[in-house]
Amino acid sequence: xxxxxxxxxxxxxxxxxxxxxxxxxxxxxxxxxxxxxxxxxxxxxxxxxxxxxxxxxxxxxxxxxxxxxxxxxxxxxxxxxxxxxxxxxxxxxxxxxxxxxxxxxxxxxxxxxxxxxxxxxxxxxxxxxxxxxxxxxxxxxxxxxxxxxxxxxxxxxxxxxxxxxxxxxxxxxxxxxxxxxxxxxxxxxxxxxxxxxxxxxxxxxxxxxxxxxxxxxxxxxxxxxxxxxxxxxxxxxxxxxxxxxxxxxxxxxxxx
Numbered sequence: 359x360x361x362x363x364x365x366x367x368x369x370x371x372x373x374x375x376x377x378x379x380x381x382x383x384x385x386x387x388x389x390x391x392x393x394x395x396x397x398x399x400x401x402x403x404x405x406x407x408x409x410x411x412x413x414x415x416x417x418x419x420x421x422x423x424x425x426x427x428x429x430x431x432x433x434x435x436x437x438x439x440x441x442x443x444x445x446x447x448x449x450x451x452x453x454x455x456x457x458x459x460x461x462x463x464x465x466x467x468x469x470x471x472x473x474x475x476x477x478x479x480x481x482x483x484x485x486x487x488x489x490x491x492x493x494x495x496x497x498x499x500x501x502x503x504x505x506x507x508x509x510x511x512x513x514x515x516x517x518x519x520x521x522x523x524x525x526x527x528x529x530x531x532x533x534x535x536x537x538x539x540x541x542x543x544x545x546x547x548x549x550x551x552x553x554x555x556x557x558x559x560x561x562x563x564x565x566x567x568x569x570x571x572x573x574x575x576x577x578x579x580x581x582x583x584x585x586x587x588x589x590x591x592x593x594x595x596x597x598x599x600x601x602x603x604x605x606x607x608x609x610x611x612x613x614x
Contacts, residue, residue, distance in 0.1 A: 366384075366385030367383065367384060367436045367438065368383050369423060369439070369440045370440075371422065371440065371443070372442075372443045373442065373525060373528055374444070374445055375445050375465070375466065377396055377397035377398060377418065378395065378396050378398075378415060378419055378422055379394070379395045379422065380393065380395075380422035380423055381426070382426045382430055382432060382437075391432060392426045392429050392430035393426060394421075394425035394426040394429065395422065396417075396418040396425075397418075398414040398415075398417075399414075400464075401461060406468030407467055407469045408463070408466045408468075409461040409463055409467065410461060410462055411458075411461050412461075412524070412527055413458070415527070415528060416531050419442075419528055419531070423595055424596060427596070434596060434598070434601070435598065435601070437597070437603055438603065438604065439604045439605070441605075441606040441608055442532075442605070442606070443608055444523070444528060444542075444608070445464060446465055446524075447464070447465035447499050447545050447546070448462045448500070448524045449463045449503035449504060449521065449523075450462045450521075450523065450527040451507060451514070451517075451521065452521075452522060452527075453518070453519055453520075454519045456520065459517050459518065460514050462524065463506065465498045466498065467498070468498075469506065470497045470502035470503055470505070471497050471502075473502035473503075473506045473509065474495045474496060474497055476563075477560065481495075481559060481560065481563050487560070490550060490560055491549060491550055491557045491560060492551040493544070493551075494547075499546060499547035500546035500547060501548045501564060504564050504565075504570070505564045508565060519573060520573055520574075520575070521570070521573050522536065522575065523538060523543075523545075523546070523610075525539075526538050526542070526575065529584040529608060532587050532591055532605050533584050533587065533588060533605050534585065534588050535584055536575040536576075537575050537578050537607070538575045538577050539577070539579075540577050541609045541610060542608075542609050542610045545610060547560065548564070549577070555577075556577075558571065580609055581607070582607050583604050583606060584606065585604075586604055586605065587601070587605060
């Protein structure tokens with residue numbers, strides 16, 4: 359298949375629980391020009407644990423982007439932007455070097471029920487929690503996952519320096535920037551959805567001894583960019599080092 363010359367195309371990447379799907383769309387018509395998918399396993403345990411290795415997401419993102427560009431025959435110079443959606447609520451813990459400390463606990467992980475009760479007790483009940491963030495403290499959300507790490511893996515918790523959600527981690531890989539989109543932030547259970555700020559009361563209920571807000575990235579609106587694809591990632595994906603490919607804020611998959 360010969361190379362197609364188009365004025366502008368955009369890549370949409372959904373990093374889901376069962377796999378990653380990437381589509382290439384025309385910037386002029388919105389038509390889907392091609393798609394690719396790669397699946398990966400889920401770590402499941404009897405106690406409700408549901409985890410994944412974020413390295414699998416990165417690998418799938420790279421492979422599906424390469425695959426869809428090869429299968430469509432579109433010139434890589436036509437790609438102007440990338441948008442990432444991803445499974446919500448998952449906890450990706452990073453150390454001081456931005457390396458992943460352990461597997462990400464996912465939205466469907468229910469091993470954190472005890473931590474939910476602890477946080478609610480410290481906050482003074484469900485009504486207080488909802489007043490602080492607009493959300494109850496539920497096992498699927500990010501907040502109890504952070505406390506779970508503190509209580510169950512203290513050595514790993516001591517390494518923690520950054521808290522990210524799954525799609526934010528992919529944006530970090532692409533751009534080198536740590537940011538969190540406001541809509542996805544609302545599913546953490548430690549974000550005040552009215553004031554658009556981190557809920558200090560909830561963060562202190564997780565850990566009163568450190569400033570967890572300092573471990574959280576700046577929050578950006580859904581219309582704001584995360585940045586541009588880094589030169590080393592451009593090389594990994596086969597793009598010219600002179601390419602300027604913007605990466606949108608992206609968001610949670612069930613909001614987009």
